[in-house]
Amino acid sequence: MEQPSSLSRIDWVARSCRLLAATAAEFRDTRPFAGLTIGTGIHLEPKTVALLMTLRAGGAGLVCTGNLNSTQPETVDYLRAQGIKVFATQTRNADEHGASLDAIIEEKPDLLLDNGGDLFARAAERPYAGLMGGTEETTSGRTRLMPMRDRLNMPILVINDSPIKQFAENRHAVGQSMFESYLRFTNRSTNGKRVTVFGYGACGKGTAACFRNAFSAVSVVDIDPVTTLEAHLDGFSTPLREAAIRSADILLTVTGYAGIITAADLPLIKDGAILMNGGHFPHEIDVEGFRNSPAVAAIDRYEAEQIETVRLHDGRAFHILGGGHMANLAGPRPLGNTVESMDLGFALQARCLERVATGGLGREACVIPVPADIDASVASAYLDLAR
Ligand SMILES: NC(=O)c1ccc[n+]([C@@H]2O[C@H](COP(=O)([O-])OP(=O)(O)OC[C@H]3O[C@@H](n4cnc5c(N)ncnc54)[C@H](O)[C@@H]3O)[C@@H](O)[C@H]2O)c1
Numbered sequence: 001m002e003q004p005s006s007l008s009r010i011d012w013v014a015r016s017c018r019l020l021a022a023t024a025a026e027f028r029d030t031r032p033f034a035g036l037t038i039g040t041g042i043h044l045e046p047k048t049v050a051l052l053m054t055l056r057a058g059g060a061g062l063v064c065t066g067n068l069n070s071t072q073p074e075t076v077d078y079l080r081a082q083g084i085k086v087f088a089t090q091t092r093n094a095d096e097h098g099a100s101l102d103a104i105i106e107e108k109p110d111l112l113l114d115n116g117g118d119l120f121a122r123a124a125e126r127p128y129a130g131l132m133g134g135t136e137e138t139t140s141g142r143t144r145l146m147p148m149r150d151r152l153n154m155p156i157l158v159i160n161d162s163p164i165k166q167f168a169e170n171r172h173a174v175g176q177s178m179f180e181s182y183l184r185f186t187n188r189s190t191n192g193k194r195v196t197v198f199g200y201g202a203c204g205k206g207t208a209a210c211f212r213n214a215f216s217a218v219s220v221v222d223i224d225p226v227t228t229l230e231a232h233l234d235g236f237s238t239p240l241r242e243a244a245i246r247s248a249d250i251l252l253t254v255t256g257y258a259g260i261i262t263a264a265d266l267p268l269i270k271d272g273a274i275l276m277n278g279g280h281f282p283h284e285i286d287v288e289g290f291r292n293s294p295a296v297a298a299i300d301r302y303e304a305e306q307i308e309t310v311r312l313h314d315g316r317a318f319h320i321l322g323g324g325h326m327a328n329l330a331g332p333r334p335l336g337n338t339v340e341s342m343d344l345g346f347a348l349q350a351r352c353l354e355r356v357a358t359g360g361l362g363r364e365a366c367v368i369p370v371p372a373d374i375d376a377s378v379a380s381a382y383l384d385l386a387r
Pocket residue numbers: 169170174198199200201202203204221222223224227254255256257260278279280281326327328337
């Protein structure tokens with residue numbers, strides 16, 4: 001027997017990304033990025049490493065930076081140890097982050113892998129010869145880049161607009177990780193608990209389903225009557241907002257909008273309720289409004305757990321997880337969405353970059369969804385591995 005080896009989380013994630021591993025094996029033969037450099041601006045964390053190593057297997061030179069506040073130093077060390085150029089620090093400072101983005105553009109990469117439009121926005125302002133196009137991961141990046149299409153005028157594929165991303169990540173993975181986060185933060189049960197989910201979009205659907213599967217009684221509140229009807233036909237109760245808050249042991253927001261639960265709701269919140277958010281920004285639950293409300297007698301903080309207990313003058317108390325930040329990326333040992341969902345999303349990234357690199361798209365493909373044939377081939381590859 002070989003000596004037991006000491007492996008890291010980066011290794012665990014890499015070995016769990018089976019689709020990327022298969023893609024990398026193919027790329028080692030086909031070398032779609034031979035002679036090209038890819039500039040990346042996406043969260044530097046273990047799952048991204050699996051994508052970056054896949055691109056490198058295809059012959060790409062890489063220059064990498066992260067996004068604001070999400071750069072993991074161990075990931076940066078790992079990439080540098082692999083000889084990859086990384087311009088990134090873990091920072092919440094927009095100027096510092098901007099300097100890293102500028103450093104990527106100064107390298108004049110042939111392709112860009114963007115997350116939020118930071119790199120392409122810079123390329124639109126300061127165009128350079130040789131930029132072939134690339135990919136954008138998010139909806140917010142798509143919205144930002146759309147008005148720049150005339151200036152960009154190159155193929156840019158938007159990963160979030162793939163149906164696979166919508167159902168694999170937003171629906172299934174966010175649902176599972178919101179459920180996992182509730183258990184991870186609280187170590188409390190879900191059985192028999194009344195759960196109210198605000199927002200029945202992709203993320204809300206998965207979240208509601210996961211809590212129902214864990215023996216909770218789940219209600220849904222959505223401002224759109226058509227979506228609320230869908231929730232009703234899916235078998236969830238759909239009480240009016242006030243009744244839904246009054247009854248809930250667990251209140252969950254996943255709408256993408258601010259002020260979903262505010263201090264004005266304090267009279268309604270049940271004694272002992274737990275509040276958590278899965279939406280992108282920490283503004284769905286107005287935590288600051290609670291903290292400053294005259295109805296609040298005291299706040300107890302479980303620092304290591306990132307749980308706050310808000311105690312009201314009338315004797316009720318309720319708990320907020322992770323300060324209202326995305327719960328699956330907050331609290332003790334946050335893991336984010338499942339490896340498999342990221343494996344799928346990143347396989348789409350790799351295939352889209354391959355399509356741009358091999359000249360398979362014209363300028364008219366500027367800020368468009370993932371081509372349907374790429375969706376189909378990634379779906380088939382995943383199913384083949386699952387069979
Ligand atoms: N936590 C994560 O890992 C993760 C991953 C992907 C997306 N997100 C975020 O989750 C949020 C939701 O994403 P989605 O894809 O489900 O969006 P979506 O647009 O598909 O769904 C949002 C739903 O919220 C409803 N809504 C809006 N305002 C409301 C209100 N005041 N009360 C009740 N319902 C309301 C809308 O009608 C819609 O049905 C976004 O902020 C998104 O960025 C988080």
